Amino acid sequence: MLKTRTTAATAVLASLVVLSACGTERSGSGPGAGSVAPDVPVAGAHWAFDTVTVAGKETRAPDGAHVEIGKDGRASGNSGCNGFGAEVSVEGDTVTVKQQQGTEMACPGERGAFETVLRKAFTGALKARVDGDRLTLTSSDGENVVALTSEPPAPLNGTEWTVESLLAGQTASSVPAGSEGKAHFVIDKDGKVRGSLGCNRFSTTAKISGRTVTFGEITTTRMRCTGPEMALETKLYDVFGDSATYELSHRGLTLTAPDGSGFAAVAKPAPKAAS
Known part of the structure; x- marks a missing residue:
């Protein structure tokens, strides 16, 4: 089993630099006018949900809660109980999530509680910050925060x-x-x-x-x-x-x-x- 995530995550994020080449053009005459703001590199990695904070209350994610965002903007994931789909667009440091229908298994206890807050927080226009293998998504009012970590794939043997x-x-x-x-x-x-x-x-x-x-x-x-x-x-x-x-x-x-x-x-x- 892999012992660290930092090396693998760095390699994943490095391979995503090309995604930033189509960044957002700034307009106007202020600082940065006419320059390109790189799109935050979130596509192509497997992001494990760590915590979700809604209105100041933090809820820790259960094992297996994750989302994968494809280069085509299609995303799929799991709340730790139900699978879900989403459409994700990236413009500069803004990640916009449009959730789609998922499976409908009953989610008891902590898994159900996490799924409820995840649906509230992981939607709409979110400000993104990537720091190494960590990703933080924050709502415009700062009330909702989703914290994630990129994870390497798991081999069949030894896991x-x-x-x-x-x-x-x-x-x-x-x-x-x-x-x-x-x-x-x-x-x-x-x-x-x-x-x-x-x-x-x-x-x-x-x-x-x-x-x-x-x-x-x-x-x-x-x-x-x-x-x-x-x-x-x-x-x-x-x-x-x-x-x-x-x-x-x-x-x-x-x-x-x-x-x-x-x-x-x-x-x-x-x-x-x-x-």
């Missing part, structure tokens, strides 16, 4: 993945209430798999060929599990007990069994660089 939703064909649903964050695993570089199914710890092996992962015999501890943990464990056991197709999306992973069942997981946040 700690936390299960955040269950898949059934094209449908995603939240993990059973009460089991959030309890299922996680690592596929080591030597193919050994270890982790938790939500209650019991497990281990197996993984052989990777193309986009297919073939799991070996699975062994688990023998704790008695009831309620949401057991419901989650049963679903995951079926996926890890056979072969599955995997798909990586920067810091997201899906594993899908031949029958269409599976799960989506998110990488453990990369360590933050010292301020």
